[in-house]
Amino acid sequence: MTTAKQIKPAERVSHFSRDVWSIFTPLALETKAINLGQGYMNFAPPAIVQNAAKEAIDVIEANQYSHPRGRARLRNALAASYSQQFERQLDPETEILVTAGANEGMFATFAGFLDKGDEVICMEPFFDQYIPNITMNGGKPVYVPLRPPTDAADRVISSHEWTLDIDELKSKITSKTKMIVINTPHNPIGKVFDEDELRAIGRVAEEHNLIILSDEVYDRLYYPPLNKFPRVANIDNLWERTISVGSGGKSFAATGWRVGWLIGPEHLIKHAFAAQTRVVFCVNSPCQEAVAAGIEASLEKPVFQDQIDQYTHKRSILSKLFDELKLPYTLPEGAYYLLVNTSKIQIPKDFEFPEILEDRGDDFKMCYWLTKHIGVCAIPPSEFYAKEHWPMAADFARFAFCKTDEVLEQAVERLKALKTYIA
Ligand code: GLN
Numbered sequence: 001m002t003t004a005k006q007i008k009p010a011e012r013v014s015h016f017s018r019d020v021w022s023i024f025t026p027l028a029l030e031t032k033a034i035n036l037g038q039g040y041m042n043f044a045p046p047a048i049v050q051n052a053a054k055e056a057i058d059v060i061e062a063n064q065y066s067h068p069r070g071r072a073r074l075r076n077a078l079a080a081s082y083s084q085q086f087e088r089q090l091d092p093e094t095e096i097l098v099t100a101g102a103n104e105g106m107f108a109t110f111a112g113f114l115d116k117g118d119e120v121i122c123m124e125p126f127f128d129q130y131i132p133n134i135t136m137n138g139g140k141p142v143y144v145p146l147r148p149p150t151d152a153a154d155r156v157i158s159s160h161e162w163t164l165d166i167d168e169l170k171s172k173i174t175s176k177t178k179m180i181v182i183n184t185p186h187n188p189i190g191k192v193f194d195e196d197e198l199r200a201i202g203r204v205a206e207e208h209n210l211i212i213l214s215d216e217v218y219d220r221l222y223y224p225p226l227n228k229f230p231r232v233a234n235i236d237n238l239w240e241r242t243i244s245v246g247s248g249g250k251s252f253a254a255t256g257w258r259v260g261w262l263i264g265p266e267h268l269i270k271h272a273f274a275a276q277t278r279v280v281f282c283v284n285s286p287c288q289e290a291v292a293a294g295i296e297a298s299l300e301k302p303v304f305q306d307q308i309d310q311y312t313h314k315r316s317i318l319s320k321l322f323d324e325l326k327l328p329y330t331l332p333e334g335a336y337y338l339l340v341n342t343s344k345i346q347i348p349k350d351f352e353f354p355e356i357l358e359d360r361g362d363d364f365k366m367c368y369w370l371t372k373h374i375g376v377c378a379i380p381p382s383e384f385y386a387k388e389h390w391p392m393a394a395d396f397a398r399f400a401f402c403k404t405d406e407v408l409e410q411a412v413e414r415l416k417a418l419k420t421y422i423a
Contacts, residue, residue, distance in 0.1 A: 012136045019128065020383035023356065024367065028377035034411040036318075037367075037377040039187070039336060039400040041253040042407055045294070046303065049252045052293030056286035063285060068277045070098020070261070071288040077295035082246075082263055085219075087234055094266040097273050098288060100280045102217045102247040102260035105272065107133045108279060109213055109243055109262065110179075112271035114139035118178040123164060125384030125393065127187050127215065142177070143386050144169050146189065152328065153341050153395065156319075159190040159332045166200045173204065179211045180204070182232060185218040188339055188381050188398040190332020192222050198232040205241055211268065212238065217247035217260070220304040222334035223312050229334070233264070243268050248291035251304070253402075257287040311336060314401040317408040321415055325422060336402040339381065342366050343395040344422050361390035367397050375414045 008014070021038050028035040044050055056062040069075065075092035083090045090096060099105030106129070114120070116138040122130055124145045134141050146162045169180075182201060184193040193201075205212050214232050222229050233242040248259035262272055297303055315331075318338050322329050328341040347369045357364045361382030371377040379400070382393035401408060 016132065017359075018356070020379055023364075024371065024377055024379060027368070027371050031372050031375070031377075033371045033375045033377045034407060034414060035377045036399040036401065036403065036408075036411055037371075037379045039402055040255045041402045043253060043404050045252045045254045045290075046297070048297050049254065049290050049294040053257075053286055053290035056289035059289075062289050066098075066282040066285045066288060068282045069093070069273060070096065070283060071285065071292065074098055074259075074261075074288045074292040074295070077292045077299075078246075078261055078263070080299055081295050085229075086231065086239070086244075086263065088239070090263065091266070095263060095269060097262045097269050097276065098283050099260045099262060099276060100283045101249065101258035102215065102245045103129050103133070104258070104276065104280060105245050105260050105262045106130065106213065106215065107137070108276035109211075109245075109272045110134050110137040110139055111275035111279070112273075113178060113211060117176055119174060119176040121169065121172055121177060121180040121210075123181070123183065124386065124389055125188055125381055126181070127183055128383050130181055130215075139178070140176070141386075142172050142174075143389065144172050145389070145392065146186075146191065148330070152330070153343050155328055156323070157328070157330050159186070159192070159330050159334075160194070162186075162189050162191050162330065164197065164201070166204065169201065169204055173208050173210075177208060177210060179213055181213045181215065183215040184232075185216075185222055185229075185332070185334025187218070187335055188337045188379070188384060189330060190335050190337055190339070192226060192333040193230065193232075195230045195235060198230060198238075199235050202232060202235055202238040205238070210241065212242040214242055214244045216244050217250045218335035219246060220251050221308060221311055221336065223308065223315065223332070226333055240265055241268070243272065248287070248294070252291060252294045254287070254291070257291070258284060259287050259291045311401070314403070314405060314408055317405060317412060318399055318401050321412045325415070325418055327418075327422070336400055338399045338401060340378075340397050340399060341395050342397050345418060346421050346423050348421075361385075362394040363390075363396055370397060374417055376411045 024037040079090045079092040114137045119142045122141045124143045149161045233239045243264035246261045249255035330339040363380035367378045367380040378397040381396045382390040
């Protein structure tokens with residue numbers, strides 16, 4: 001028995017409720033559901049990457065601290081690859097920072113720039129980690145919605161039809177606004193912002209001297225007919241105020257390795273670096289070597305194009321099923337999530353839900369039922385909205401398709417049982 005009952009946690013963490021991942025990932029395990037919830041792969045990283053990780057363990061020096069900015073091999077590989085992407089010669093010494101996953105890179109950026117009360121514009125839905133990353137660093141998230149078209153419940157829409165109202169964005173700016181977060185390809189919508197949209201956001205940032213933090217962790221995964229990924233940092237002079245975020249885990253099916261990066265001008269990167277040095281000091285060394293091997297390989301071979309082809313097929317396995325069920329969804333232009341409109345599904349009235357779902361959005365109940373009764377786990381997207389906006393997500397469930405074709409086919413077989421419940 002503890003004798004320390006009176007010890008209170010810090011206010012910055014005391015209000016956190018159980019996050020969606022720690023509810024649905026264990027639930028999927030417990031119920032033996034096929035887990036299309038949390039976005040992680042059930043297949044191995046490319047052999048060249050996996051082997052490089054194993055080889056790195058055998059090199060004494062690769063088991064020790066890395067340079068706090070990231071290992072030279074990885075920063076050089078990133079510079080070679082991303083100089084093409086950013087249409088400028090990147091300096092691996094000052095313009096690239098290797099981080100302990102994209103998430104820690106974003107945390108370090110907030111830590112490096114936010115003072116108490118500074119406001120950060122986040123588009124709703126947002127990737128859930130942004131919010132605690134902002135508040136733990138004294139900042140205040142301010143929300144602006146991405147809205148689907150009004151007939152989204154009646155037809156399949158493109159993720160491109162979810163739009164940001166620029167006037168609404170402008171109306172959220174105050175003297176406290178410091179930063180705006182962009183997420184493209186977007187989780188959970190799959191939207192890839194086009195150049196005009198990015199330029200319009202950029203104009204607002206310029207007008208109010210805001211930093212743009214562009215979360216581009218799915219930058220290597222966008223679907224035809226898109227053949228290029230537009231980057232906000234490449235537009236006009238926006239490089240000067242933009243930090244772009246990348247992910248080794250997403251790029252090489254290694255989400256547990258926690259290797260990500262920030263790319264941006266020295267005058268911004270140096271403050272994120274200052275914060276990160278005091279959080280993790282440096283990043284996992286052998287996995288940096290392995291991610292470097294992957295990036296190097298991508299300079300020689302169509303590694304990412306092959307991945308796009310594979311994921312295009314995976315996306316179609318799920319989309320065909322929902323077409324067949326006549327359940328409308330958002331067809332993503334990028335990333336690996338399918339947002340399905342569940343309003344036609346009727347959960348039997350006598351189905352019982354656990355207490356833990358009481359203070360949650362209605363979509364939690366739908367995803368719980370899908371997991372427990374249909375045997376396929378999906379994520380309720382109200383987790384990606386502020387509480388007052390949970391109803392905006394009530395009719396959606398997010399299915400991740402970063403799984404083997406075989407597992408996706410098995411999920412399809414189970415989801416066919418939905419037919420009986422569709423009104
Ligand atoms: N990015 C992944 C997702 O959205 C995993 C998130 C997490 O586990 N924090 O599913």
